[in-house]
Amino acid sequence: MALLLWLQSQLSSCWSNISVLGVFLTVFTLLFDFMKRRKKWSHYPPGPVSLPFIGTMLYVDFRNPHLSFNQLHKKFGNIFNLQNCWSNLVVLNGYKTVKEALVHRSEDFADRPYFPVYEHLGYGNKSEGRPFDLRFLVNNAVCNVICTTIYGERFDYGDATFKKLLHLFENSLNEEAGFLPQLLNEVPILLRIPGVPQKVFRGQKAFMDFIDVLIDKHMETWNPAHIRDFTDAFLKEMEKGKVAEENGFSYNNLRLVTADLFAAGSETTSTTLQWAFLYMLLHPEIQSKVQAEIDKVIGRERSPTMKDQASMPYTNAVIHEVQRYGDVVPIGLPHMTYRDTKLQGFFIPKGTTIITNLSSVLKDEAVWEKPNEFYPEHFLDANGHFVKPEAFLPFSAGRRACLGEQLARMELFIFFTTLLQKFTFVLPEDQPRPREDGRFALTSSPHPYLVRAVPR
Numbered sequence: 001m002a003l004l005l006w007l008q009s010q011l012s013s014c015w016s017n018i019s020v021l022g023v024f025l026t027v028f029t030l031l032f033d034f035m036k037r038r039k040k041w042s043h044y045p046p047g048p049v050s051l052p053f054i055g056t057m058l059y060v061d062f063r064n065p066h067l068s069f070n071q072l073h074k075k076f077g078n079i080f081n082l083q084n085c086w087s088n089l090v091v092l093n094g095y096k097t098v099k100e101a102l103v104h105r106s107e108d109f110a111d112r113p114y115f116p117v118y119e120h121l122g123y124g125n126k127s128e129g130r131p132f133d134l135r136f137l138v139n140n141a142v143c144n145v146i147c148t149t150i151y152g153e154r155f156d157y158g159d160a161t162f163k164k165l166l167h168l169f170e171n172s173l174n175e176e177a178g179f180l181p182q183l184l185n186e187v188p189i190l191l192r193i194p195g196v197p198q199k200v201f202r203g204q205k206a207f208m209d210f211i212d213v214l215i216d217k218h219m220e221t222w223n224p225a226h227i228r229d230f231t232d233a234f235l236k237e238m239e240k241g242k243v244a245e246e247n248g249f250s251y252n253n254l255r256l257v258t259a260d261l262f263a264a265g266s267e268t269t270s271t272t273l274q275w276a277f278l279y280m281l282l283h284p285e286i287q288s289k290v291q292a293e294i295d296k297v298i299g300r301e302r303s304p305t306m307k308d309q310a311s312m313p314y315t316n317a318v319i320h321e322v323q324r325y326g327d328v329v330p331i332g333l334p335h336m337t338y339r340d341t342k343l344q345g346f347f348i349p350k351g352t353t354i355i356t357n358l359s360s361v362l363k364d365e366a367v368w369e370k371p372n373e374f375y376p377e378h379f380l381d382a383n384g385h386f387v388k389p390e391a392f393l394p395f396s397a398g399r400r401a402c403l404g405e406q407l408a409r410m411e412l413f414i415f416f417t418t419l420l421q422k423f424t425f426v427l428p429e430d431q432p433r434p435r436e437d438g439r440f441a442l443t444s445s446p447h448p449y450l451v452r453a454v455p456r
């Protein structure tokens with residue numbers, strides 16, 4: 001009996017100790033979380049209420065962040081703050097604000113945030129009038145431009161290696177969107193759970209492995225006296241030894257830069273072209289005007305060249321309007337403040353992630369006559385001459401602006417005019433009118449649609 005009583009008293013004291021410890025741990029964790037989420041600066045931008053541990057993540061639909069940002073923009077103004085768990089983000093909206101940050105305070109906003117989810121990669125028939133999905137052809141053509149630059153060769157569309165490359169690349173891009181990658185960036189410890197990176201980023205790993213194979217093949221035929229392409233030139237620099245390595249010419253960087261060029265240079269351009277042909281389907285009268293200008297300036301026989309662009313203001317305006325209205329990189333790429341800075345009276349500390357809401361610039365109601373319509377006249381003056389409003393920033397602006405802008409412009413002009421010179425794009429009779437809203441996965445692309453390309 002005595003033993004039982006003793007056991008009971010021990011148990012109850014142990015239980016009360018556990019309860020005290022539990023209460024202590026809960027209070028401590030909540031306090032710690034509060035301190036981490038606390039914004040200690042005066043004049044910090046406003047934003048939605050930050051919840052324990054997850055911050056403001058519930059306010060953002062990570063599959064369509066630009067739409068959430070536009071709603072928050074209306075509520076909190078041009079500069080508002082968000083919190084992904086314990087990380088502070090500031091979202092910039094509208095032409096005036098984005099320009100002030102990226103151009104006038106370019107250096108302050110020039111850094112890029114660090115993303116732990118990339119660590120595992122090694123960073124710190126066709127037509128004949130029949131309906132088809134031109135996504136694959138356009139994607140193949142644009143990827144071949146990057147392949148020519150990097151590997152010095154283009155692939156046939158049926159080539160097994162090429163098909164595999166495109167397939168792996170598409171899978172790896174899809175893995176970037178959504179809530180999970182955001183969460184892993186904020187709580188990188190989850191990446192240490194065995195098997196998690198391999199499972200979540202299977203596609204990216206496979207894409208990088210494949211790039212390794214292509215580089216290895218290149219090394220076998222490498223001849224320093226005969227530089228064929230970017231990979232050859234990079235390998236030649238690597239040969240220079242330690243100094244070159246310190247300057248970034250390492251094998252690991254070669255594979256990462258290659259992957260970057262694919263990621264930055266193919267999806268964006270190919271998606272813009274998919275929007276272009278979608279708008280031509282939806283606006284046949286605009287398509288006819290472009291074709292009339294092509295016939296007048298280039299004719300039907302010779303291929304278009306970049307020299308023609310200056311004499312084709314209407315076509316140029318249409319391509320620019322495709323980029324504005326298509327809004328392919330709606331929330332840009334994240335920046336990070338390089339030092340403490342001020343923007344329109346708000347204080348933004350060093351190391352804050354900055355989201356430039358490019359969509360809010362390209363559709364800024366204060367700048368564009370018809371922001372939510374496809375209206376090429378945005379880029380034409382009263383005399384039909386091409387004009388480019390300053391708020392045209394699909395490539396962003398400032399020090400971190402797109403490096404491939406010139407290449408992208410050439411690709412858009414040459415592919416667009418060449419195809420419209422040879423074909424008229426029409427909606428197949430049995431097909432519903434394609435959707436005009438985009439699907440977001442870093443870039444915003446059209447929902448799949450079918451076209452008929454009728455030879456002219």
Ligand code: HEM
Pocket residue numbers: 260261264265266268269272328329332333334335394395396397399400401402403404405407408
């Ligand atoms: C229509 C096509 C394209 C669009 C709309 C586009 C748009 C963008 C945007 C918005 C950024 C982010 C800039 C910033 O952070 O402020 C960017 C960055 C970048 N783009 Fe493009 N891009 C296109 C084509 C290309 C091409 C063809 C290449 C190269 C082959 C390329 C290479 C890059 C690189 C390397 C960066 C990162 C620059 C840096 O971190 O400093 N882009 N692009």
